[in-house]
Amino acid sequence: MHHPNILGNLSNGSIHPPGIETSGKGSLSLPLNLIALIISYLEASADLARICRTCRVFHYMTLPQLYTNVTLRSYDSIRYSSEHGRVEGSGMGSPFVMGLNGLVLRNVAGYVRRLEFVGEWKEDDLEECSKRGRVPDSSIILNTLVRVAIERATNLRDLCWELNTKMLPTIWQALKLSNINSLTVKFPSSRDPRPIMIVPPLQSLVALRVLNVDPLCYVDDISLLLAESKRLRDLTIVWSPRMREVKEPSVNLSTMFGRAQAKGQPLRLNKVAIKNLFTYAGDSCQGYYDHSALQELTIINSTGGLGDAGAAAFVDSPCREAGPPLQSLKSIRVDKISRELQVLLANSSGLEKLYIFGGKKAARHESPNTFPRSPASNGSSSPSDLHSDNLRDDTIEAIAQNHGQTLRHLLLPPQWRLTSDNIALIVHNCPNLEQLGFGAEYDRFMSMRLLMPFLPKVIALRVLDNPDSTEFRDKMHELDDGRHEKHIGGTTSVRGWTKMRWMELADLVFEVGKTELMEDEEMPGKMSYRRKAWKRDAEAVKDIDIWKLDSLDV
Secondary structure, three states, rough: OOOOHHHHHHHHOOOOOOOOOOOOOOOOOOOHHHOOOOHHOOHHHHHHHHHOOOOOHHHHHHHHHHEEEEEEEEEOOOOOOOOOOOOOOOOOOOHHHHHHHHHOOOOOOHHOOEEEEEEEOOOOOOOHHHHHHOOOOHEEEEEEEHHHHHHOOOOOOOEEEEEOOOOOOHHHHHHHHHOEEEEEEOOOOOOOOOOOOOOOOOOOOEEEHHHHHHHOOOOOOOOHHHHHHOOOEEEEEOOOOHHHHHHOOOOOOOHHHHHHHEEEOOEEEOEEEOOOOOOOOOOOOOOOEEOOOOOOEEEEEOOOOOOOOOOOOOOOOOOOOOOOOOOOOEEEOOOOOHHHHHHHHHHOOOOEEEEEEEOOOHHOOHHHHHOOOOOOOOOOOOOHHOOOHHHHHHHHHHHHHOOOOOOOOEEEEOOOOOOOHHHHHHHHOOOOOEEEEEEHHHHHHHHHHOOOOOOOOOOOOEOOOOOOHHHHHHHHOOOOHHHHHHHHHHOOOOOOOOOOEEEEEEEEEEEEEEEEEEOOOOOOOEEEEEEEEEOOOOOHHHHHHHHHHHOOOO
């Protein structure tokens, strides 16, 4: 993918490499705009760094692209090079420190648009400082240098802080004066004393990701940031899994959203993602955000339902409480099956993407009786309800009737083994499906082959393995890969399967190619048009939504 900054600078005449000859001995044989175009397709930082060291012209033209995205990774111990065995940074400091030094002292910070700090920062005398209520000097110096780097990076738009030490007030103060659009902050899990700051609003902030939130670990107060950052549209909050593991309902949502609610100005968010929320059933987000603006909703490990490992877990999802209809909602992604989700689907319309992936992978192998009861509330799901055919049928009917005409991506949990009627209902009511995943036993899967021509837009199909039985997987593995490839190629050659590109059967992934004229293996000499299929590994489909979003990541 080419880099637009270089080409833009050339077109407006802003690139004038000093001392470049255009003719005579030693001149460049290619025009500068072609060189810039070639360089714009380089993505690996190592390649860009080598090009920078080639000559003055390449250095001048490549440097902006090299420093556009900067990631500084810290390690808590000395590392050795795998090539020559020498210490990394021998004779100087660690690569992390020297990279930060370059941003502070060299004239390159102005090129940086994304800056990321990740890894383990080693703090000297941490135990002694904690006893005395002090922050180690090494962390103070780190935060001071990062602040200087941010102030020099005048074009910075995206900052990610995922070090194991807390970001101190000095950096928040620098961000207040910046034009940052996207911010990711991960709080440490340690309980070493750190100053707690009321984070100021960031007027240009559009996307905020707050990770590993634990009320007992000196997290900063982001309530003012949420209430007064008027351009904020994308919010992701990931709580520490500790509270859920120890059944500690110490999270109070009003401490985060109370300011916005008190001002009568609910957050106008387009995307909301929450994970690991564990709080009292009465503590909901109702009234904290504008329901009419919400377009994408992701809830992971935060509600009662199939796959839950805790006792009293609850998050607002507009399914719990009567509220304004979510007619602008376009995407839902959840990991728990519940009656509340079915109610939400029945009370809304126009969804384009729905992913229900059944919770943690390990939970799929638990028996139905191991799932605890979610908090007592009207309409809550019980374990028996979660496994009942009624919940499955009601949910599929709500999907088909309310969202069928607009739905493009649909992933249903593997716990639900669909019947022929379920499959037929989806096929006849969802003509625009492009990616489809569901669980079905072998006989139902075979009958589905007759219905697939009614879904001409499907490019990716997953028939999921049964988490409670190996029957379907065993059936798929009875045939060798060559026979699978032949059957898939022949099946997808008929009308109605022409756009099919990827298929998964249990844990077997296949890619389907274009229609070609080829010889029949069983009848030598006979030529026919059919599609060729190849077995692929999971890596080949990792970027396709119906596989990519089947995970606990947010």
